[in-house]
Amino acid sequence: MMILEEMSWPEIELGLKETNTVIMPLGATEEHGPHLPVFTDTIQAIEVAKEAAKRTKTFLAPPIHYGICRSTRGFPGTITVSYDGLKAYVYDILISFYETGFRKVLLLTGHAGGQHMAALEQACQQAVVELDFRVSLVSLFDLIDINTVETPGDGHSGEIETSLMMVIRQDLVKGRPGYHFPRRPMFLVLKNVKPLMGNGIMGDPSKASLEKGKAFFEMAVQGVLRALEEFESFPEN
Numbered sequence: 001m002m003i004l005e006e007m008s009w010p011e012i013e014l015g016l017k018e019t020n021t022v023i024m025p026l027g028a029t030e031e032h033g034p035h036l037p038v039f040t041d042t043i044q045a046i047e048v049a050k051e052a053a054k055r056t057k058t059f060l061a062p063p064i065h066y067g068i069c070r071s072t073r074g075f076p077g078t079i080t081v082s083y084d085g086l087k088a089y090v091y092d093i094l095i096s097f098y099e100t101g102f103r104k105v106l107l108l109t110g111h112a113g114g115q116h117m118a119a120l121e122q123a124c125q126q127a128v129v130e131l132d133f134r135v136s137l138v139s140l141f142d143l144i145d146i147n148t149v150e151t152p153g154d155g156h157s158g159e160i161e162t163s164l165m166m167v168i169r170q171d172l173v174k175g176r177p178g179y180h181f182p183r184r185p186m187f188l189v190l191k192n193v194k195p196l197m198g199n200g201i202m203g204d205p206s207k208a209s210l211e212k213g214k215a216f217f218e219m220a221v222q223g224v225l226r227a228l229e230e231f232e233s234f235p236e237n
């Protein structure tokens, strides 16, 4: 296992002779219903990235624990950053990966808010325009086959995330609340969505199970492995 933060520089130098690929997990610090911890997105990305790194002997970088959270803003424990802040920070990290010898960087995000993804995409885009290296942006949620999920439209803190957390940190799963979707306007731009968010769940945690969690986890790992393969198989551009 090449866990970057636990290695000394000579060990990293040696490791770079074996591979110049690194996976960096990203997440968010935000409410995840009354039953899941606020680092749910981050720990999911960390654990999936760790498993993929282990199977492929690639580096695992320290995670980014903060992201852009809009719909969960105002809940105790939701700590969000600005669009420009995240974009600049991730861009800087990508450039520094290059400087230290990495040529393939896979960002795996456990949080997938619209602005969050857009900021990451722009940071990646800017980095690959400037430097000759490969960067992939993978959203963990996209790796789950929705045909295997019982709850239509299951999202934040629902069936998928609760199942995954039962595998990753069962000790931090405080029950399985029922179906809950906030009723939000289709077109209206609101100043504050918090009053509409109820308990903060957008899905159905009661449909979660350990078995599903194991299946979702493996799907996510397989997805990351496909993204790693793409580094090699996709022609240079």
Ligand SMILES: [Zn+2]
Pocket (backbone or CB within 6 Å): 032, 040, 041, 110, 111, 156, 157, 161
């Ligand atoms: Zn989440």
